[in-house]
Amino acid sequence: MLEPMSSLQENCLRAMKAEFRAVDDFRNSKGKVLGYLCQGFPAAVAAGLGMWPVRVLQETSTDLEDHGGMLVRPDICPLVKSFLGGVSTGSGIYGAIDVWAGLATCDQTRRCFAELGSLTGAHVLQIQLPSTRSDSSERYYGTMMERFCSEAMSYGAGDYDRDRALSYARDRYSAGVLLARVSMTGSVKPMDLHWMYHLYHVARPAPLEDFFSSLLSERISEAPSRRIALAGSPLSLEDTTVIEVLQKGGFGVLPLHCAALQSVPSTDPPGEPVSGGVRELAGLAFRSVRCARSRPNDDMFGYISELIDHTGCEGLVVKTMRFCDLWFTERERFREKMNIPVLVLDTAFSSGERERQMARLEAFMETLA
Amino acid sequence: MSSWSYPPARITAGEWDALMKEIPAGFEEKCRFLRQVVPGGVSYLHSPRHYSCRGDRLLERLKFDSSLEALRLWAFLFSEKDRLFTAKERGWKIVAAMKDLGQVPILTYAYPETLTFYADELWWAPCFAEETRLLDEAARLGAGEELCFVRAALGAMVTLDYFPPPDLCIAGVGACCDDFSAVMQLIEGLGYPVLWWEMPARPDPSDTEGAVEYNRTPYGGSLYRAEALPFLEEQLHSVIAGMDELTGVAATPAMLGESLNLFNGIRRRISELRDLVYSGRPPPLPGLEMFLAEFIAIHTCAEPEESIYVLDGLIELVRGRLERGESPLENPDPVRVFWVTPPTDASLITLLEDLGGCIAGTEYLISHAFLPLSTGGDPVRAVAENCLDDCMTGTPAFRARRVVEGARRYGAEGVIISGIFGASHCPWDEGAIRRIVREELGIPVISFDVPYSPGRQNEQVVNRIEGFVELLRALRS
Numbered sequence: 001m002l003e004p005m006s007s008l009q010e011n012c013l014r015a016m017k018a019e020f021r022a023v024d025d026f027r028n029s030k031g032k033v034l035g036y037l038c039q040g041f042p043a044a045v046a047a048g049l050g051m052w053p054v055r056v057l058q059e060t061s062t063d064l065e066d067h068g069g070m071l072v073r074p075d076i077c078p079l080v081k082s083f084l085g086g087v088s089t090g091s092g093i094y095g096a097i098d099v100w101a102g103l104a105t106c107d108q109t110r111r112c113f114a115e116l117g118s119l120t121g122a123h124v125l126q127i128q129l130p131s132t133r134s135d136s137s138e139r140y141y142g143t144m145m146e147r148f149c150s151e152a153m154s155y156g157a158g159d160y161d162r163d164r165a166l167s168y169a170r171d172r173y174s175a176g177v178l179l180a181r182v183s184m185t186g187s188v189k190p191m192d193l194h195w196m197y198h199l200y201h202v203a204r205p206a207p208l209e210d211f212f213s214s215l216l217s218e219r220i221s222e223a224p225s226r227r228i229a230l231a232g233s234p235l236s237l238e239d240t241t242v243i244e245v246l247q248k249g250g251f252g253v254l255p256l257h258c259a260a261l262q263s264v265p266s267t268d269p270p271g272e273p274v275s276g277g278v279r280e281l282a283g284l285a286f287r288s289v290r291c292a293r294s295r296p297n298d299d300m301f302g303y304i305s306e307l308i309d310h311t312g313c314e315g316l317v318v319k320t321m322r323f324c325d326l327w328f329t330e331r332e333r334f335r336e337k338m339n340i341p342v343l344v345l346d347t348a349f350s351s352g353e354r355e356r357q358m359a360r361l362e363a364f365m366e367t368l369a
Numbered sequence: 370m371s372s373w374s375y376p377p378a379r380i381t382a383g384e385w386d387a388l389m390k391e392i393p394a395g396f397e398e399k400c401r402f403l404r405q406v407v408p409g410g411v412s413y414l415h416s417p418r419h420y421s422c423r424g425d426r427l428l429e430r431l432k433f434d435s436s437l438e439a440l441r442l443w444a445f446l447f448s449e450k451d452r453l454f455t456a457k458e459r460g461w462k463i464v465a466a467m468k469d470l471g472q473v474p475i476l477t478y479a480y481p482e483t484l485t486f487y488a489d490e491l492w493w494a495p496c497f498a499e500e501t502r503l504l505d506e507a508a509r510l511g512a513g514e515e516l517c518f519v520r521a522a523l524g525a526m527v528t529l530d531y532f533p534p535p536d537l538c539i540a541g542v543g544a545c546c547d548d549f550s551a552v553m554q555l556i557e558g559l560g561y562p563v564l565w566w567e568m569p570a571r572p573d574p575s576d577t578e579g580a581v582e583y584n585r586t587p588y589g590g591s592l593y594r595a596e597a598l599p600f601l602e603e604q605l606h607s608v609i610a611g612m613d614e615l616t617g618v619a620a621t622p623a624m625l626g627e628s629l630n631l632f633n634g635i636r637r638r639i640s641e642l643r644d645l646v647y648s649g650r651p652p653p654l655p656g657l658e659m660f661l662a663e664f665i666a667i668h669t670c671a672e673p674e675e676s677i678y679v680l681d682g683l684i685e686l687v688r689g690r691l692e693r694g695e696s697p698l699e700n701p702d703p704v705r706v707f708w709v710t711p712p713t714d715a716s717l718i719t720l721l722e723d724l725g726g727c728i729a730g731t732e733y734l735i736s737h738a739f740l741p742l743s744t745g746g747d748p749v750r751a752v753a754e755n756c757l758d759d760c761m762t763g764t765p766a767f768r769a770r771r772v773v774e775g776a777r778r779y780g781a782e783g784v785i786i787s788g789i790f791g792a793s794h795c796p797w798d799e800g801a802i803r804r805i806v807r808e809e810l811g812i813p814v815i816s817f818d819v820p821y822s823p824g825r826q827n828e829q830v831v832n833r834i835e836g837f838v839e840l841l842r843a844l845r846s
């Protein structure tokens with residue numbers, strides 16, 4: 001890291017560790033922890049089944065990538081490879097996951113989840129997030145989610161409790177709205193915000209809004225005069241080079257990737273849950289997706305353009321993972337469609353990456369000057 | 370052909386060129402495409418050298434079966450673009466099917482005055498042309514070397530020298546490779562009209578799914594979740610609606626049924642041809658001709674009617690050779706190799722046969738296209754069921770089991786998996802196939818990526834195939 005952890009980050013880390021201890025207690029009392037990767041999975045559905053949902057976007061490393069690389073050929077996305085390494089070694093949070101929501105999104109994750117059981121012994125409940133954006137696809141996602149619930153119950157989850165799901169979804173919504181607000185205003189430093197989002201991915205939502213509010217009551221700073229938007233593949237907790245370098249360079253960051261703003265409930269169109277029904281939650285999750293994978297993916301471009309215009313960002317960094325065809329092939333269209341300078345960074349977790357990314361980001365910031 | 374006395378052999382493009390003047394006029398007269406468009410049809414029976422001179426230079430490095438029927442097959446395939454341009458000039462609608470591998474044309478050929486081609490087919494254009502123009506165009510638009518060769522389809526949408534501008538692109542997405550999904554999006558970005566439809570994933574059942582309803586496809590026997598079929602039917606109806614709008618003709622069940630029967634005829638012929646050739650010891654037709662013939666099942670070379678004549682000729686030829694115990698292969702007892710994934714350098718199949726091997730079965734990702742389509746019921750449901758047999762939408766283990774089934778059926782002694790660096794399915798398929806083939810059959814498996822090497826074979830790949838054939842030979846003794 002370029003700078004020591006801030007007190008806000010330390011608070012988030014402490015809260016995260018406390019949550020992981022609570023996960024252990026939950027498992028000791030026969031509770032099931034469900035891991036998932038894509039924000040298109042409605043965590044509240046798992047909560048409605050009495051499970052503890054955790055979005056596992058952390059512990060990415062060269063070591064885990066290497067472990068994953070022993071199970072599959074190297075020419076796949078480093079995030080997927082690191083995930084495979086994490087599940088196979090059972091390290092850290094991976095060891096606490098009882099079952100995975102095998103949400104098939106891109107081809108890499110679809111095939112990874114299809115093979116995960118054979119390669120690692122993990123238990124996976126398979127489901128697919130359609131890539132088309134039609135009403136028909138949304139209905140299909142709802143049907144699949146209902147089947148997912150039946151399967152989860154066969155695995156040992158509880159009966160689906162609509163009130164429990166709704167309560168979880170509403171708490172998550174409140175915390176998410178708060179995160180969305182500070183993301184848009186830029187009143188929290190980029191690295192601090194990054195930690196808050198990652199706490200949001202793993203923690204129970206009930207106390208989160210209050211916790212975030214308490215953190216922010218003392219930390220709200222003046223929004224930076226200059227901001228850069230960050231889009232592309234999801235950022236794991238450890239994958240911080242881009243954010244750190246931009247922050248050190250005096251820029252604020254508008255985090256438009258799916259581990260940040262895209263993962264919190266949308267207020268436009270309204271994303272507040274009303275009934276807690278499986279189909280409702282699946283529909284909200286389905287409509288929240290603005291991924292390069294969507295077909296067509298006009299929504300993704302529209303979303304990014306609109307928020308960049310709204311916030312006055314001066315540049316856009318599109319950070320992609322190596323071998324992620326879906327984001328990387330959009331690089332020319334990003335350059336063509338955006339009215340601001342665009343830097344496309346193709347990244348991995350391997351050694352030497354950090355220096356390479358730093359050099360390119362510093363050059364990009366200089367061009368904005 | 371009784372009047373054709375050239376013995377079964379594998380011959381070069383130059384040798385074919387010398388033989389062209391001996392072709393009986395009656396045979397040449399039969400080889401006509403688009404009889405419905407141009408009175409009397411358009412003659413297409415040219416030599417491989419002719420097509421090589423038009424740009425497909427790899428043909429100079431291949432060996433071809435010496436029969437007239439095989440010549441017709443090659444010429445039919447390489448004249449596809451002539452059909453597409455001719456039809457477009459005459460006001461027919463041109464449809465680009467993308468990614469579904471065999472289902473969309475069954476629907477689109479129900480409509481009059483339309484031709485359908487597969488944009489995906491363009492993956493082999495840079496390999497046959499031995500030049501990078503299409504790939505360069507694709508790279509300029511964002512589809513570079515990180516994608517497999519299907520990116521050439523994007524380049525071809527710009528250069529428009531392989532096909533005219535399509536009136537509609539029908540793009541299957543969802544449970545498909547990331548490479549072509551990305552390419553299709555960029556194609557839409559060029560301004561082409563694209564109709565997107567969703568191909569549902571087909572996961573394998575797990576232990577906890579007892580309460581979940583699974584069904585089996587009628588011919589492939591593939592297990593699928595019950596909710597997938599009605600969804601898929603809905604998706605295919607959206608394709609039909611798009612075609613209705615494009616053509617101004619509302620397809621009736623009878624029209625769809627007629628098209629389905631036509632494709633069933635093509636599939637039945639290819640299936641029979643595969644069984645005859647791959648069971649043959651030695652095979653009565655070389656692997657390259659089979660490579661071409663198999664793909665007719667999905668793309669029909671943009672003319673289903675003529676496809677049937679071409680296939681009938683091949684079946685008759687093969688039956689005759691089997692009766693007479695003839696083979697074009699030099700080795701009377703070649704080592705039998707099951708080939709997985711179409712090789713981007715087609716000359717590797719020639720190499721395998723030069724080394725004393727033969728193709729004994731394939732899984733070129735289109736094996737579902739050899740299965741019959743249900744008749745007597747709803748044609749859309751029949752197409753949807755076939756879509757659920759597609760290896761691409763299933764798991765790597767599913768595909769591996771299909772490889773095992775084929776390798777067992779045709780008595781393969783080894784399996785070659787030719788991969789493509791960067792293709793999203795290859796890293797996963799390769800491991801599963803290797804693991805399951807070894808468990809179930811205990812035969813050697815070799816896998817390698819085939820790099821783009823215009824004008825020559827990649828030496829590493831050559832060495833590996835040589836070593837593999839030697840290994841299989843050694844295992845016999």
